[in-house]
Amino acid sequence: MKRNHSDRSFLRNWGCFRSVQTMLNIPTQAFPAPGSQQRVAPSGQSGRNKVALKPGHSLMDWIRFAKSGKDLTGLRGRLIEVTQEELQKHNTREDCWTCIRGMVYNVTPYMDYHPGGEEELMKAAGIDGTELFDQVHRWVNYESMLKECLVGRMATKVPTAVKAIIPPPPPTSLAPPVSVAPPPEKDSRPRYDWFQTDATVHLVIYAKRKIPSSGCTMADLEAGVLRLEVLLGKMSYMIHLRLADEVEGNISVHTSFSVGKIQITIRKQAKGKWTSLGEALESHNTFVRKKDRALYYRECVLVSKTEVNHNTYVFRLQLPRGSVRHLPVGQHVYLKANIQDTEVVRPYTPIDQSLSPSSSKSSQDPDLYLMIKVYPDGVLTPHVNNLQIGDHISVSGPEGAFSLRPLRDVTHLYLLAAGTGFTPMARLIQVALQDFDSIRQTKLLFFNRREEDILWHSELDELAANTERFQVEYVLSEPSESWTGRRGRVDESMLKDFLHRPDGSKCYVCVCGPTAFTELTMGLLKQQGFKEEELHAFQG
Numbered sequence: 001m002k003r004n005h006s007d008r009s010f011l012r013n014w015g016c017f018r019s020v021q022t023m024l025n026i027p028t029q030a031f032p033a034p035g036s037q038q039r040v041a042p043s044g045q046s047g048r049n050k051v052a053l054k055p056g057h058s059l060m061d062w063i064r065f066a067k068s069g070k071d072l073t074g075l076r077g078r079l080i081e082v083t084q085e086e087l088q089k090h091n092t093r094e095d096c097w098t099c100i101r102g103m104v105y106n107v108t109p110y111m112d113y114h115p116g117g118e119e120e121l122m123k124a125a126g127i128d129g130t131e132l133f134d135q136v137h138r139w140v141n142y143e144s145m146l147k148e149c150l151v152g153r154m155a156t157k158v159p160t161a162v163k164a165i166i167p168p169p170p171p172t173s174l175a176p177p178v179s180v181a182p183p184p185e186k187d188s189r190p191r192y193d194w195f196q197t198d199a200t201v202h203l204v205i206y207a208k209r210k211i212p213s214s215g216c217t218m219a220d221l222e223a224g225v226l227r228l229e230v231l232l233g234k235m236s237y238m239i240h241l242r243l244a245d246e247v248e249g250n251i252s253v254h255t256s257f258s259v260g261k262i263q264i265t266i267r268k269q270a271k272g273k274w275t276s277l278g279e280a281l282e283s284h285n286t287f288v289r290k291k292d293r294a295l296y297y298r299e300c301v302l303v304s305k306t307e308v309n310h311n312t313y314v315f316r317l318q319l320p321r322g323s324v325r326h327l328p329v330g331q332h333v334y335l336k337a338n339i340q341d342t343e344v345v346r347p348y349t350p351i352d353q354s355l356s357p358s359s360s361k362s363s364q365d366p367d368l369y370l371m372i373k374v375y376p377d378g379v380l381t382p383h384v385n386n387l388q389i390g391d392h393i394s395v396s397g398p399e400g401a402f403s404l405r406p407l408r409d410v411t412h413l414y415l416l417a418a419g420t421g422f423t424p425m426a427r428l429i430q431v432a433l434q435d436f437d438s439i440r441q442t443k444l445l446f447f448n449r450r451e452e453d454i455l456w457h458s459e460l461d462e463l464a465a466n467t468e469r470f471q472v473e474y475v476l477s478e479p480s481e482s483w484t485g486r487r488g489r490v491d492e493s494m495l496k497d498f499l500h501r502p503d504g505s506k507c508y509v510c511v512c513g514p515t516a517f518t519e520l521t522m523g524l525l526k527q528q529g530f531k532e533e534e535l536h537a538f539q540g
Contacts, residue, residue: 054112059379062113063342066148073106073151080152087154091126097151098124100133100142104151128154144343189287190230190237198271201247203239205230207260212404213435214427215326217262218397220298221251222322225281227296228264231328233403236290243278246270249322290399297336297394298323300368302387308371308455312420314351315384317368317395324366329427330402332539333368336394337383346380347399347539348372349423352430355459368395371455373420402536404431410508411440414499416490416521418447418513422455424538428510433469444472445498447490447513451476451483473498490521495528512538 066072082097082104090097096108098121107114107121114121124132133142194203207230216231224246228239246269254263268274283293300317307313319325327333332349348370374385387393402424407413413432415425425444432442448454451474460472475486475494488494501507509530511521518537525535 053115057113058377059113059344060340062110062145063340065109065113066145067341070109072109072148075151079150081155082152083155087128088126093118093122096122096125098127098129099154100128100130102154103143104154105142105146105149106151107146107149109149110146140345141343190232192239192285194277196274198273199268201243201266201268201274201277203228203264203266203277205237205239205262205264207232207237207262209260211255211257211260211262212328213257214329214404214431215255216328217253217255217324217326218296219251219253219264219324220296220320220322221247221249221266222320226251226264226266226278229293229296229397230262231290231331231398233405234290234401236286236288236293238283238286238288238293240281240284240286241278242281244274244276245272251322251324253324253326255326295334295396295399297334297396299392300395302389302391302393303367304389305387310452311375312371312373312455313385314353315370315372315387316353317370317393319366319368319395325368325397327368327398328400328402329404329431330424330538331398331400332424333370333398334396335370335380335384336396337380339379339383344380344383349427349538351423351426355426355430355456355463371420371423371426400539402538406508406533406536407432407436407439409438409506410436411438411505412500412502412507413439413442414507414509415442415444416447416495416509416511416513417444418490418517419453420455421511421513421517421538422446424512425510426456429463429470433467440469442470443498444470445475445494446472447475447477447517449476449478451480490517490524492524492527495521495524499525499528508534508536510536510538 071077082099087097087099087104090106093111094108096111097104097106099105107124111118111121123129188208190205190207192203192205194201196202203226205228209232211232218227218229218231220227224243226239226241226243230237243266248267248269250267252265254265255261256263298320300319302315303318304316305313306316327350330349332347334345334347336343336345338344351369351371353369372381372384374381376382384393413428415428417425429442429444432439444460446454446460451457454460454474457474464470464472473486475488475490476483477487477489479485479487486494499507499509507530509525511518511525513521522535522537
């Protein structure tokens, strides 16, 4: 199809935009893929329902439809600049445009494929939907999902009439100060320092707070560039440097948890003194909200695959040389793969290789363990299942809102999990038994369809048999006749029987499972009098 000169110019600019975005690793956001796992809002925030899609409207169906050659924009291949007035005209179910990060998409064809339903998508009809979609799925590559729906970009020219009424600054005026607020009495920002020997360079981070024993550090050294991220609650502290001279590929990380100090050690290739640590790169020495930072992916290698049950496996992934990760408890990572020319991303919660509390110091094991249920009609899990030993897959850094801080004074920890919602509970059980002496009882209520679906059944039974502070009960919705345990689905009476609040106790409840399970369970818990600060819903 022929394109006019303005179209070709736009495509060149669009290509530059994409190249810069890729180079800077700007996170792709917003549109959830059909059939994707849904992000459950933390307690105290509004959630988002996942609707049942019509048959033939899965993610793979959308990918096939988008590649069918049909005109999904209504512009016959043209790319245009869209004014605010033009965008606002396309605000109906039959004609729906929206803008994300300056790019306009006709999402009308996507309506029936959207897992959040038509109602959610229509909230962004005819307007800039960037902020709305960022609240839901910042990790999904909407550009890849909707590239066939691209209408064009928003016009950015300021109207002449507006320009005319803005007076130029006086020629003698001074630039305003960077900040007019007085400096805080106590600077809570982390800081760093460095020292060296003839053979080594040592970078020291002072977090100015205690660090959880599961760790919080992600470090990568590649081609002389050091990227170090320290996760501190909802904040991310970044060191990003091009080192002053050549170094060896491996690095070591030593953490003093109680005093909040992290030391990175790197060996020089040639002995001698450096005059500086290196050149600061774009995100160096920044302290930002974790949710605002770009996702950073590493190419990991599959080194082993172990069967857990008939459809679930533990995949052991090795980080690239020069990378170290200490993953906080309750955090998840994203796996990313290109499937049928479409980027597919899904969240998974890492586990440790064992339930034994003595092995819960995952920071001592450099590899990543993911327990993944393989769905034959899924999009990403068949791809992961077909990986051969030695194959690569992209893995992000940690994400998630869970914090161990609320557990400091807890006496009774209750965990409610359904299916693979068990995965964030695995490390939480370990840390509760090993690092929180105040927790007198940790109890897991584990929901599955059949007995063969129970993940780590024998490991959980063994832990309960050998540890007085841990109990586990199983609930099956499709039990065999020989099953003697609990039967049915989560309901009010079951929770009342399971949850005990002894006098003087302080309870905390964590929930994880499919979206419908989590939302129902959280509602029942609130009906039973549990407060927002006593509850946490993991992503399902």
